[in-house]
Amino acid sequence: MSLGDYLEDRLGTRRRLRAALAHPIAGGPSWARSVGFTLLFLLVVLTLTGIALTTSYAPTIESAWASVHYTTYVMSHGWLLRGLHRFAAETMLVLACAHVAMLASGGAHRKPREIGYVAAVLAIGAIAAACITGGVLPWDQRGYWARRVEISIAETNPLGSDLARWIQGGDDLGQLALGRMFAAHAIVLPLVIAALFRLRRRSEWTFAEKISGRHNSGFESYVPRQAARDLALAASTAILIGYATNKFHGAPLAAPADPSSDFPARPEWYLMWLFEVRHFASGRMEFWATLGVPAALFVFFAVLPWIDRRRHGASILGSIGALASLVAIVALTHAAAERDARDVKYQKALAESRARAKVAIDLAMKGVPPQGPLAMLRDDPELRAETLFADRCATCHVLGSFGDAKKATAPKLDGWSQKPWLLAMLHDPDGDDRFGRTAYRGEMPSMDVAPKGKEDFVAMPQEDALAVAQFLAAQADGAATDADDAGKKIVKDRCTSCHLFEGEGDDDGSGIAPELSGYGSVAWIRAQIDDPSSKATYRENALDPKRKRHMPKFGGDLSANDVDLLARFVYAKVRGSGLD
Amino acid sequence: MTTRRRVLEVVLVSGAAALCTAALAPPVVFVVASARRGPRGERWVRTIALDHLRDGEPARVKIVADERDAWKLEKNAELGSAWLVRAGDTVRAYSVVCPHLGCSIDVAANGKGFECPCHESSFDESGKRESGPSPRDMDALATRVEGGVVEIDFRRFKLGTAERSEI
Secondary structure (H helix, E strand, O other): OOHHHHHHHHHOHHHHHHHHHOOEOOOOOOHHHHHHHHHHHHHHHHHHHHHHHHOOOOOOOOOHHHHHHHHHHHOOOHHHHHHHHHHHHHHHHHHHHHHHHHHHHHOOOOOOOHHHHHHHHHHHHHHHHHHHHHHHOOOEHHHHHHHHHHHHHHHOOOOOOHHHHHHHOOOOOOHHHHHHHHHHHHHHHHHHHHHHHHHHHHHHHHHHHHHHHHHOOOOOEOOOHHHHHHHHHHHHHHHHHHHHHHHOOOOOOOOEOOOOOOOOOOOOHHHHHHHHHHHHOOOOHHHHHHHHHHHHHHHHHHHHHHHOOOOOOOOHHHHHHHHHHHHHHHHHHHHHHHHHHHOHHHHHHHHHHHHHHHHHHHHHOOOOOOOOHHHHHHHOHHHHHHHHHHHHHOOOOOEOOEOOOOOOOOOOOOOOOOHHHHHHHHHOOOOOOOOOOOOOOOOOOOOOOOOOOOOOOOOOOHHHHHHHHHHHHHHHHOOOOOOOOHHHHHHHHHHHHOOEEOOEOOOOOOOOOOEOOOOOOHHHHHHHHHOOOOOOOOOHHHHOOOOOOOOOOOEOOEOHHHHHHHHHHHHHHHOOOOOO | OHHHHHHHHHHHHHHHHHHHHHHHHHHHHHHHOOOOOOOOOOOEEEEEEHHHOOEOOOEEEEEEEEEEEOOEEEEEEEEEEEEEEEEOOEEEEEEOEOOOOOOEOEEOOOOOOEEOOOOOOEEOOOOOEEEOOOOOOOOEEOEEEEOOEEEEEOOOEOOOOOOOOEO
8 A cells, every 4th residue: 555545545635635626616727826836935934934943033122132032143044034934925925915906906896706705815914914013123223223113103193092002012112022023023913824724725715616506517627727826825925035135135133122223113024005195294193194094994805895886707896996006106105215315315314324333333343242132232332332432522522423513612633742743743743733723722833933022032943843753652552661762851951831741840830731651551541541630641730610611520520441442442542543 | 402502602702702702811911011200200310510611602411310110220321312501600501302393402503502413403502492393382391500510310201291200
């Protein structure tokens, strides 16, 4: 006994398979039915890739992004799996809409097929819900902010705000929300979609059996013509998905979701038409525009079997509805894309978020701490120093790409304490990049330009200026200098009339010029950031409130670690190099 | 006979339905009864030294405080941000959360006031609504200066309503 006979004997396999393939189809072969078959094929693809993806996904706020990152960039073929899953899902959404449009316009919604037809309409809702819940699972900026806005729209519903709380499982888009979205995406919605597909097939088969029984002859079976079309369409779709996956190299991953950041929230492309609809409504109407319009469309197609008066042939009402929705959705999507393409600020924010994503993705290649990717970004020395500098220092100083030269009220730091800068300082302290825009303007005299009305001024010889610059630059670099260094001698003789050197100065301590030993070194910068009035750099009067826009004291406000990090960062960036 | 059979059928079907309901009820109740926290009330968060703010120039500061999210208690979590605007010795603070749909409000492209990057609501320097879909002004937060450091009473508000109510 062959295996086939064995199974036939116990499970009726062969008989059932034959019956299925020979099953009559209503109205002859059609492409609309092939779209239905392709949807089933996509459900299988999504289930398989989805199951594979769950093996390396962790649905917690701390782990979600890191696990998706690992899947995509570290695991072999992870990108392929995510790409197939993504493109299969988006294709499924588009085809489900096409399917309903074809059924509604072709008249396949009429009695007694209406339950199967409504199942197809409901499947669009379930598939869209699966796409939306799936988009948040990587817990990246894109998904997080898109969902945050969508849940806010739900919150503004006229019936009260419990809807948002129910979706989120709490007051915020946090851990419980992610858990719910994961359960819905990976378990509930696939089951609902499969159940709707089954319902639809049951309805179609019952219908086909009924009319084939009535006519009895000349009824076509599933094999071969419909089966050939089904396979052809499913195979073309599979090739398309494979091509898209390869071309776009899988699915994107934005920077980790950061509730304290600003991100220009946009929905996924298939919801952009609703984003555009919003522009036509204001106030209370907004809710109706963003949720009411799709709901109305949905209801229209769902009740079509009962409002369509025409009994036979193609449905005029269904065709008009399908065509009008298609034109409106395409036009609105196009308008939304145009609007964003023109929006300079949005494009800039998008470029920034892409750069941020790249930084996070690169950094995560070394592994993500259990506290999550935000902690990883926060504690990375280079990134932390950049953020600190941008927030605290760049409001007054310019350094590299940080700060705005037009708004600067403190010296430009590029090349600061280096030889060319020191020479420029000795010659023209009030240059725009030096004291010119600061609280110290006019405080330091030039060493080689006579002040007005001072006839007996003796300019510092060029070689002396060079020696001083050389000596001070060596102080910044921490290089050793000879005890009888010419520059050191001049500094001690001439500069200490205003400056301190190794804590000593010629004035009574009331001067404002800073300490020159170690000037520009990490220790000097650290002391200056920590407290500019400690005498290690400037003195008590550096914080005189009358001296507007003086450098503030950061010690106490920033931790000692942060001050040290900033000092090392400035030291490195002054020299145009990276941290450490 | 038929009546007895019918009664038996009804009893069996309702029994099966009751059994299904019994199996379904606990998970449904669990999922529907979501965590409700209610207004949190006063929460003062230290931000930045007053000295580090420039008069009239909005500065964005992160709100760092302990946060409970479900089972997790995170020390020094970044909860969100606020805009600070200094005027002499006082500071005004505004939540960055747009009252419209919760995007993060940024300073306006022209440098005057604020605007939301998602739906183009714009606000003037004092957070007053100027145009766009936002139903109310930016949410002002109470501030105080303690030991030279600006502290903010960080709260969250319901979105999309003209009247502001805390959540």
